[in-house]
Amino acid sequence: MTVKNIQRILVIGAGRGGLAMLDLFREDPLINIVGIIDTDPQAPALAIARKHGILDFTNLTDAIKVSRPCLAFNLTGDDSITAYVESQLGSGNIIGGFQARFIWTLLTRLKQTNEQITALAHHDSLTGLPNRILFYDRLNQAITRALRDKESIAVLYLDLDGFKHINDTLGHDAGDALLRETAKRIMACVRESDTVARIGGDEFTMILSNARTTNSKDRVAKKIVDAIAHPFMINGKNCTVSASIGISLYPDHGETAEQLVKIADAAMYLAKHSGKNCYCYTKPPSGCTSIF
Secondary structure (H helix, E strand, O other): HHHHHHHHEEEEOHHHHHHEEEEEEOOOOOEEEEEEOOOOOHHHHHHHHOOOOOOEEEHHHHHHHHOOOOEEEEEEOHHHOOOOOOOHHOOHEEEEEEEEHHHHHHHHHHHHHHHHHHHHHHEEEEOOOHHHHHHHHHHHHHHHHHHHHHHEEEEEEEEEHHHHHHHHHHHHHHHHHHHHHHHHHHOOOOOOOOEEEEEEEEEEEEEEOOOOHHHHHOOOOOOOOHHHOOEEOOOOOEEEEEEEEEEEOOOOOOOOOOHHHHHHHHHHHHHHHHHOOOEOOOOOOOOOOOOO
């Protein structure tokens, strides 16, 4: 591909349309966004442009001077801007008016659709929590940060005790309602900086960042066990389940996401075999730690 095959684009207007153009076209090999302009220096799209090495402007004359030759998209809806750019670049090098408004609508709807698709691909449709894919992505990021900052991470693996009985006797709708309420109770026990995910069935995982002290991990695990043990009101009926939780630590028990999840999963089964309604480590300093 030669340079003459690439279309140089100047984006006028850094609102939602400008953001959409950056998101959709900044990595397109046939398009080179040479600049974006907005009179508001704090417009979000300008910050995005700077992050990706795209020139940003607050003065239209300067933007045209630096960006020509180019095709300008006037996404502001201001026809006087279209007329001025046309006088500078020529009538064939500006898209404005109805055409620009149509493109603005199309771009913003495409951006919203892409965001919805991304959200569906990375979140559990029942609880709204991150799914397995997003969980592993965040865990790998957390490991990278912990390695850099010499911090510790705790991975918790939770399985509900007695969920199958609720699902079988009260029906799948009741089971779904219980899972949604479980997600809310777990979320209430952790910090905003932590991650709670549903990775399938009645299994949930958590990432506790900066978990250097044993008390912080144990406190959260016990809080979750206690929260789940409290009866659920589902379809007018009291339902009781409990939680078995396994805990693994980075870097003590493993250095990869797969290792940490595998060890936490094994610890969860140890908790089940230790009487359920508790949490366990498989590799503590000595023995298995559990709370009943």
